[in-house]
Amino acid sequence: MEDINKIEKKWQDYWDENEIFKTKEESDKPKFFCLDMFPYPSGEGLHVGHPRGYSATDTISHFKRMQGYEVLHPMGWDAFGLPAENYAIKTGVHPKKKVEENVKHFKKQLKTIGFSYDWSREINTTDPEYFKWTQWIFLKLFEKGLAYQDTRPINWCPSCKTGLANEEVVKGLCDRCDTKVVKKDIRQWMLKITEYADRLLKDIDEVEWPEPIKEMQRNWIGRSEGATIKFPIKKQCGGGVRTASIPVILSDSEGSHRGGGVDDALEVEVFTTRPDTLFGVTFLVVAPEHFLVKKILSKEIEIDNLEEIKKYEEEARKKSELERTDLAKEKTGVEIKGLKGINPINGEEIPVWVADYVLGFYGKGAIMSVPAHDERDYEIAEKYGLEIKEVVKKEKEEPPYSGEGEMVNSGEFSGLSSSEGKKQIIKKLEELKKGEVAVNYKLGDWVFSRQRYWGEPIPVVHCEKCGVVALEEKDLPLELPETEKYEPTGTGESPLADMKEWLKTTCPKCGGEAERETNTMPQWAGSCWYYLAFIMKQESEKMEFPASRYEDAFQRWLPVDLYVGGAEHAVLHLLYARFWHKVLYDVGVVKTKEPFYKLKNQGLIMGEGGIKMSKSKGNVVSPDEVIKKQGADVLRLYEMFLGGFEDRVAWSEDGVNGMKRFLEKIKEVSKKVEDVPASSKIETVLHKTTKKVTEDIENFKFNTAISSLMVMNNEMKKEEKVSKKVFSCFLKLLAPFTPHFAEEMWEKTGNTPSIFNEEWPKYLEEKTKEAEVSVVVQVNGKVRDTIKMETGETEEEVKKKALESSKVKKWVEGGDIKKTIFVKDKLINFVV
């Protein structure tokens, strides 16, 4: 068994020494950029999930190289982030040191599997040489006004002691540690990803990605078209004496003085996608966070039921976002008594409510309620006995009817279609200065700062005179200070804030005293542009400013032709990287709109029996073990064979053994290889197999490609002598899956290494057809016999021969043949 490891090592060294897989920058060949999502080098090392994706890209890289492409197939390390830092806190070992160790281990593991990476392009996000570019891109974002500071309540993980981006919060929990996320007011750096929302949405149509991932990005961006509409708010005087109440227009106190005109009157603005239902509005609802509620609580606005509103607001505040958005719970709300809203289209007075099903952070934090045509509004209206007014003709459905249709009870707009009505009502509102066309997004700006040590320092200083000043290109990289204290403070300040010496600096603008920014970048920063780094990092050269020196290389290699990784990054890395790429496009650094042309997600590998692999269950399979026992090729082959690439699959120890057997059988066949002409039968098999393997690799159907290689091997096994020419072709087809084994067999059967310098076999369509075919004979659609015929036989001939068969006769006798269906070389069906 040790043999296998030795042989594999032999070939790995051979490839290294002869630079077989090194990407040549000067090359006339067409390019192919084949990229894996680079790993976080964790202390645990590789698990079997990693090589699944990596084997696929490696197979494709070999395949493309043999087809005459210059392939860029690199690997690197996404090494900033919490695990190394947490380890440092526990042990005092500097994260840098831990990362170095982990990288070494990871790299060794990957090398043992024999992936054909061009290691001269290895990159690491924590190298100053690397992150000075991450910082440089930040400077570009800052220059363009896309990076800004803000203090607002953001998601805060009390366990990680840092702020989080929206994308990192899943169902109210921190994506990495599952701690309940809370809201916290701290100073943050934000990136204006919202400015790119439309382009991120539009351009996703142009890339070849799995549809579910595209859909997730579309949903996350969440564009909706509609209108904003302003509802004036009036106070009803006279408290409980309703009949005597006299409406008075309230002024907006933010407009300072009372008694002004209509312009500074208090208004509640709402966002709606259905302006066509404006006549059906029977009440307004504001979120508990709405400024109207704030004004009521601060007694700026007097109402009749302050206590009730106060209580409701308090309760809403206590609820987590998760509880707030739990669809199953019954909706609640309280009327704000003493206030009325005015429908701008018809002057109708309507009640105003507070309810926590309206979310403060979406749209305007307030809605116009149309119970006849919205489920949520309907629920509230039913519960509290509010008016329900139908304004869209429905066919037969029970209320609420939320579809579109002919407008009714809508004054001059009655009779219009919803879509036409939308336009006309918006037009009318614009004339009245009470509304306008609006587009709303779910996507929020990206909370970009983290209050932790192990990340890229944000390259700006705070100067008393000049404010926030960016560092200059020549001052990069801005490195992290050396320290032994990595603990997060938990106060909203990063541990860097305590490092006085590092903190103190001079302002690049005025030269006066200044302090450095103490927040660091999130882990996503480094992975936003790493694919570019692989292009820049040629021949192990350092990546140096200015950016313009890489223009030609970017032009040559972009976009990434194939990108493979897990689906879990759908709205994180894959969205962030697209955003940065578009910014770099605007800056003129890159010339393609999108970074990754084709994306494939590998399915999860489960443990034996389909149970999730986990340490606690003790069913984690280590790739090292498999390699040691069976060899890297068996591991690779098995991971490609065990199911559809994108499907979830379960590991099976027995299945692994089957792969080993397959390779042994090939060895047996190789003993029969001689310089003899190929039999016509095996010639056909070869052409068929070549066709199948070529097409299957292109379509990511590795499992069936391998099975067709097994079929071919079984065929060769039946032959007395195997033609060397045929066997050599077979090895070439096999090589992308089991590179070491193929190389060894290649040499053993008298060829000159490397097999990867060979051309990919071609097939001839006409040679994939067999001389003899078996034609199915059916009677009334049921198979009764199969007959051997020469390929291309006519209907007459087949019919004649078919009717000779006793098995067929038996079923045809005693009836007339009413109809005969004939499919050439396949089937004949008699209808009796």
Place this chain on the structure above:
RNA sequence: GCCCGGGUGGUGAAAUUGGUAUACACGCAUGACUUAAAAUCAUGUGCCGCAAGGUGUGCGGGUUCAAGUCCCGCCCCGGGCACCA
């Protein structure tokens, strides 16, 4: 609730897109080799039936000479989204 996937032997899975359902592999059974076991090799292996034959791709209908594949109505599993106005 909505949007994607998917449901085929004992198991992982194939099926050229309407044309022999279960390729390939695992497992199992029997036999050979062996003192024995493992490994290996050979043969068999959807189900019912001694056989002829029947039957069979989640369930119920339909179209067709012919349906795993197309149409209609359900059920189940996986993933995503989910009070987004």
